[in-house]
Amino acid sequence: MFKKKKKQRKKKNKSNDKTEPSKSCYGAQQLLHQHSNGQLQQKQPDDVSSKIDGMENWLDLRIPNPILRCLKELGFTNPTPIQSRVLPSAIEDKMDIIGAAETGSGKTLAFAIPIVTHILNLNADDDDDDDDDDVDTINNNNDTDVDEESQRDTLDVDDINDEEDDDDDEVLGKMHNDDKNDHHHPHHYHHHHHNKPMYALVITPTRELAIQIREHIDNVTKYTDVKCLAIVGGMSIERQNRLLKKFSPQIVVATPGRFWELVQQKCPHLSHVKDLRFLVIDEADRMIEKNHFEELEKIMNYINLNLCSPLRRQNFVFSATLTFIHKTPYRFDVGKKKKMKELTLEDKLASLQRKLHMSSKPEVVDLTGGQKMTAQKLTELKVNCTYQEKDLYLYYFLKNNKGRTLVFANSKDCIRRLTSLLAMLHCKPLPLHADMHQKQRLKNLDRFKENERGLLLATDVAARGLDIPNVKHVIHYQVPRTTENYVHRSGRTARSNTAGISLALVCPEEVKLFNGIQAALKRGIIKFFNEIMCKWMNGLVNE
Numbered sequence: 103m104f105k106k107k108k109k110q111r112k113k114k115n116k117s118n119d120k121t122e123p124s125k126s127c128y129g130a131q132q133l134l135h136q137h138s139n140g141q142l143q144q145k146q147p148d149d150v151s152s153k154i155d156g157m158e159n160w161l162d163l164r165i166p167n168p169i170l171r172c173l174k175e176l177g178f179t180n181p182t183p184i185q186s187r188v189l190p191s192a193i194e195d196k197m198d199i200i201g202a203a204e205t206g207s208g209k210t211l212a213f214a215i216p217i218v219t220h221i222l223n224l225n226a227d228d229d230d231d232d233d234d235d236d237v238d239t240i241n242n243n244n245d246t247d248v249d250e251e252s253q254r255d256t257l258d259v260d261d262i263n264d265e266e267d268d269d270d271d272e273v274l275g276k277m278h279n280d281d282k283n284d285h286h287h288p289h290h291y292h293h294h295h296h297n298k299p300m301y302a303l304v305i306t307p308t309r310e311l312a313i314q315i316r317e318h319i320d321n322v323t324k325y326t327d328v329k330c331l332a333i334v335g336g337m338s339i340e341r342q343n344r345l346l347k348k349f350s351p352q353i354v355v356a357t358p359g360r361f362w363e364l365v366q367q368k369c370p371h372l373s374h375v376k377d378l379r380f381l382v383i384d385e386a387d388r389m390i391e392k393n394h395f396e397e398l399e400k401i402m403n404y405i406n407l408n409l410c411s412p413l414r415r416q417n418f419v420f421s422a423t424l425t426f427i428h429k430t431p432y433r434f435d436v437g438k439k440k441k442m443k444e445l446t447l448e449d450k451l452a453s454l455q456r457k458l459h460m461s462s463k464p465e466v467v468d469l470t471g472g473q474k475m476t477a478q479k480l481t482e483l484k485v486n487c488t489y490q491e492k493d494l495y496l497y498y499f500l501k502n503n504k505g506r507t508l509v510f511a512n513s514k515d516c517i518r519r520l521t522s523l524l525a526m527l528h529c530k531p532l533p534l535h536a537d538m539h540q541k542q543r544l545k546n547l548d549r550f551k552e553n554e555r556g557l558l559l560a561t562d563v564a565a566r567g568l569d570i571p572n573v574k575h576v577i578h579y580q581v582p583r584t585t586e587n588y589v590h591r592s593g594r595t596a597r598s599n600t601a602g603i604s605l606a607l608v609c610p611e612e613v614k615l616f617n618g619i620q621a622a623l624k625r626g627i628i629k630f631f632n633e634i635m636c637k638w639m640n641g642l643v644n645e
């Protein structure tokens with residue numbers, strides 16, 4: 103009885119911890135626990151990131167060693183600028199973050215590292231609580247609590263003889279191999295096996311992006327027991343429900359529609375969402391646009407049913423175009439008429455905060471330098487041509503530029519037509535659009551990643567966030583409808599400080615739209631490319 107009260111007091115204290123900046127980002131308990139597993143030599147929180155050779159540049163960011171070890175293996179010896187700016191406020195001060203930085207600049211780990219750090223901390227506290235619980239159990243065998251109930255669920259599910267294809271699960275999360283992995287990682291950080299609550303939710307606009315973020319998070323949790331699962335539409339909801347029950351992932355990365363469906367089905371693990379500690383809205387400017395926002399709003403209202411929820415939740419809101427202000431008809435204010443009024447940055451951020459029910463004053467980290475949101479090493483080109491000539495220019499470009507290429511168009515029909523055409527021309531195109539089966543979408547993306555000369559033809563479903571190494575060229579077969587889409591499409595190349603080319607094919611009907619994009623970006627970026635094309639075409643004619 104006494105122990106129970108102590109536990110309640112502890113929980114109450116924890117519920118307020120969001121408002122109090124944490125001095126120790128990685129609790130002493132955690133360090134002691136690791137030490138007892140022979141993993142860390144040091145016990146002082148101040149030494150948290152001091153003992154891994156070559157990782158000195160992360161030293162002041164107070165990152166736990168299990169994460170640092172992963173970063174070292176990834177070859178990430180320096181934090182990127184957005185990471186350097188976000189991590190101290192997010193880890194040390196537990197502040198809400200609104201982050202904007204160019205495409206491909208490492209925003210994913212800027213939220214993933216703080217979240218995993220805090221969860222390690224919470225787990226260490228929980229283990230402390232569990233030690234108390236063990237005593238409780240010995241003293242009072244009739245004391246059935248919620249944890250036990252969910253433990254029973256897990257056992258039931260474990261007993262199911264699962265004969266379905268495991269590949270789907272692999273895409274959503276690695277934890278179904280958890281037991282095997284434990285044996286293979288000598289440094290794996292062990293906890294007692296029991297259900298953990300869902301502490302973090304990452305919401306993204308597309309399924310592929312959710313899966314990719316899950317992979318990036320897995321990359322930094324390898325030596326911890328923090329589990330992450332992707333929950334996306336287009337794949338079996340029953341299996342996702344079962345995986346959630348079975349593995350109780352502490353981090354869930356989800357597309358809003360499927361997440362809401364599972365909440366409505368009363369998936370037990372997702373009931374934790376009302377006690378959520380960390381919420382990430384990735385590609386936030388897209389997420390609060392019409393269509394997406396309707397589902398996001400339902401999720402937000404549900405989360406906030408628990409009035410304490412906004413208080414103890416740390417929010418992360420990211421995009422390359424988040425702080426971008428321009429004068430075109432503005433799609434930001436959902437449900438209202440399009441208006442030409444130019445918002446200030448403050449207006450935009452205030453609206454965002456309101457929509458996302460962010461409680462505290464966030465730290466705004468804007469590294470987009472006013473206007474340039476695309477990567478520094480991106481070369482932007484355009485060709486003026488008729489609509490009919492686009493196929494010719496596209497084919498020319500593909501024949502003369504061998505690297506991995508991503509072609510964007512505005513409609514699925516256009517992608518279908520281009521796929522047939524380029525297949526006939528032996529260019530081996532891989533389509534990607536929303537009408538395709540999810541399995542095929544993922545397969546095509548994988549094939550594209552594997553082939554240095556791969557050619558992906560996609561709608562804007564692939565415009566945001568996808569981190570495919572070494573995409574040399576992005577071609578806008580049609581001019582995108584918004585400046586943001588231009589920035590995100592172009593951002594699929596020239597990532598992580600590499601060089602890349604973005605080429606726009608602009609027909610007379612699109613000139614106005616394209617000029618609008620150039621004006622909004624406030625740069626005379628686009629060099630003419632026609633001359634080279636003309637030479638080549640003359641060459642063709644003369645051959």
Ligand SMILES: Nc1ncnc2c1ncn2[C@@H]1O[C@H](COP(=O)(O)OP(=O)(O)OP(=O)(O)O)[C@@H](O)[C@H]1O
Pocket residue numbers: 177178179180181182185203204205206207208209210211421422566567568569593597598
């Ligand atoms: N500290 C680091 N050092 C080197 N590479 C890093 C570092 N952090 C992240 N990366 C790598 O940089 C690439 C781009 O990162 P990420 O996908 O997070 O970009 P992003 O800013 O979210 O881009 P976008 O705006 O297009 O979504 C990834 O391959 C990631 O693994």
